[in-house]
Amino acid sequence: MDDSKVGGGKVKKPGKRGRKPAKIDLKAKLERSRQSARECRARKKLRYQYLEELVSSRERAICALREELEMYKQWCMAMDQGKIPSEIKALLTGEEQNKSQQNSTRHSKPGKPEPNSNSW
Template identity: 60%
Template sequence: MKMFLFLLQERKEAGKRGRKPGRKAAADKVDMKAKLERSRQSARECRARKKLRYQYLEELVADREKAVLSLRAELEKYRRLAAELDAGRYPEEMQAILEEVGAMKKE
């Protein structure tokens, strides 16, 4: 019987934990306003970071597109030179290219 009373007392003490009904006060409203303001500020910062990220990516894409155009022009130049060599002609640009390649090998 003593054991049963002891367990009953434990349950009463355990019931004191948790939220108390009817305890919302003005402090909770202030906390809620502060929480909403922090949330708004966080959202503004997130949008700003997103905007910067997109600007960075757009610049990166533009740079890569310029590089692709440059490489395509170079490829077309080499195709034209190869076509002239295949036709048995020696293009004027070929000497400059060979000298450039020779200078690279020396370095």
């Protein structure tokens, strides 16, 4: 039996399979590799800068939230002692003023009667 024949009657060709390597200038290949490495390092540097900025902005947000939480804790402790913090008073009076302003503008507008009014 002949070794050059493989099942199915096909003839096996001696040598390597696939594309033959093109004769590329070695210097050009090295320069492309260097350029690719420079671009990769630049992308990596930009990515790290972006991540560092993201981390620092998140850290600032965390600090602000911690300060806010501490303020609320202090307000709660003061209210547990029967004291109403001035900030809460200001918030409450500000809301009451806003409500009274909204109600006064609602009543002073001519036109449609309010749905709650008993004018029939």
